[in-house]
Amino acid sequence: MELRLRILLSFIAVAFSVEPSKVSATCEFPAVFNFGDSNSDTGGLSAAFGQAGPPAGETYFHAPAGRYSDGRLIIDFIAESVGLPYLSAFLDALGSNFTHGANFATAGSTIRPPNATLSQSGFSPISLNVQWYEFHDFHRRSQIIRNRGGVFSQLMPKEESFSRALYTFDIGQNDLTYGYFSNMSTDQVRAYVPDVLDQFRTVIKDIYDQGGRSFWIHNTGPVGCLPYVMDRVPITAGQVDKYGCADPFNEVAKYFNLKLKEMVQKLRQELPEAAITYVDVYSVKYTLITKAKKFGFVQPLRACCGHGGKYNYNIHVGCGGKVKVDGKEVVVGSCKDPSVKINWDGVHFTEAANKWIFDKIVGGEFSDPPIPLNMACQRHPAQ
Numbered sequence: 001m002e003l004r005l006r007i008l009l010s011f012i013a014v015a016f017s018v019e020p021s022k023v024s025a026t027c028e029f030p031a032v033f034n035f036g037d038s039n040s041d042t043g044g045l046s047a048a049f050g051q052a053g054p055p056a057g058e059t060y061f062h063a064p065a066g067r068y069s070d071g072r073l074i075i076d077f078i079a080e081s082v083g084l085p086y087l088s089a090f091l092d093a094l095g096s097n098f099t100h101g102a103n104f105a106t107a108g109s110t111i112r113p114p115n116a117t118l119s120q121s122g123f124s125p126i127s128l129n130v131q132w133y134e135f136h137d138f139h140r141r142s143q144i145i146r147n148r149g150g151v152f153s154q155l156m157p158k159e160e161s162f163s164r165a166l167y168t169f170d171i172g173q174n175d176l177t178y179g180y181f182s183n184m185s186t187d188q189v190r191a192y193v194p195d196v197l198d199q200f201r202t203v204i205k206d207i208y209d210q211g212g213r214s215f216w217i218h219n220t221g222p223v224g225c226l227p228y229v230m231d232r233v234p235i236t237a238g239q240v241d242k243y244g245c246a247d248p249f250n251e252v253a254k255y256f257n258l259k260l261k262e263m264v265q266k267l268r269q270e271l272p273e274a275a276i277t278y279v280d281v282y283s284v285k286y287t288l289i290t291k292a293k294k295f296g297f298v299q300p301l302r303a304c305c306g307h308g309g310k311y312n313y314n315i316h317v318g319c320g321g322k323v324k325v326d327g328k329e330v331v332v333g334s335c336k337d338p339s340v341k342i343n344w345d346g347v348h349f350t351e352a353a354n355k356w357i358f359d360k361i362v363g364g365e366f367s368d369p370p371i372p373l374n375m376a377c378q379r380h381p382a383q
Helices: 003-015 044-049 074-081 128-146 150-154 159-164 173-181 186-191 193-209 227-232 247-270 281-290 351-361
Strands: 032-036 101-103 166-170 214-218 275-279 322-325 328-331
Touching: 032 074, 032 128, 074 166, 074 351, 128 150, 128 193, 166 193, 173 186, 173 227, 173 247, 186 193, 186 247, 193 247, 247 275, 247 281, 281 351
Parallel strands: 032 101, 032 166, 166 214, 214 275
Antiparallel strands: 322 328
């Protein structure tokens, strides 16, 4: 065993009171089950409500691939890292293979069920509780289908995969923006965070009751640095930080993350066999945005694929939409080089930014406990 790996295992053993001999080098996840919003949607919303059209997917897939980005998402890099294929969306019946897991995320999803339709609010009806219902049904029915044999056994996960799988979560951003877009004050948004997280907690416990043991939970990012928020919600000059981000919205996001971390700590006490990793993607994303030039990126607050305005974002004409320029109808396309841009369409990140973020979090530097992704099955004893 390499010296560096021995040191890492010894550190984990000492920090968490585990005998070094009982700490395995890596976890072997046979499947990944993901829950979330557009930050990790690999085709759910597109399957249910129509494909995210070009130029989405142009960088890596060279065609629309159900993702709201020019290429791969963090969840795609997670799948690659643990040696699994990209996750098929649960809602996508065409060409899907669920042997190695399923993705229940859909763009626009919230933790709390929205009280308006998709067309009215822009938020998905497939909130986290619905994603849980889908998973619960998938767990049961996939085994019935698998037992039919033949091709069915090659498309569904084995029963033991559910207890050994990695359960990933990236959701909560839309619960905050839902409040802003409903004309709530930041104090009002802040006030309902505990209820939102209580519903999140219920879903985690339900999955645990279904046999899930390894959980990888992302906190929410700096929503005050996203064009679609800054363009739509009025802010004063005094509310903008030196990097151009809106402080009030980021402060609420940090409050959400503080309470999310407290929730994780409580769950560790309530779920004694669970290994729960809390991942601080907020810090990683904020560092990338505020130090973009240092990392080879430019114009961090401007969308790559958009049209007009301070942030190259227009709520009425999105990426891939059509606009008239000098009397001619033109498709809103991407920038010349998405690889140096952070924001894709005013809402989501580019593949280049997603890869940069993944590279920062995969090693565990921004995790609690500070263990890498491939050791996320290691249980963190309640303290």
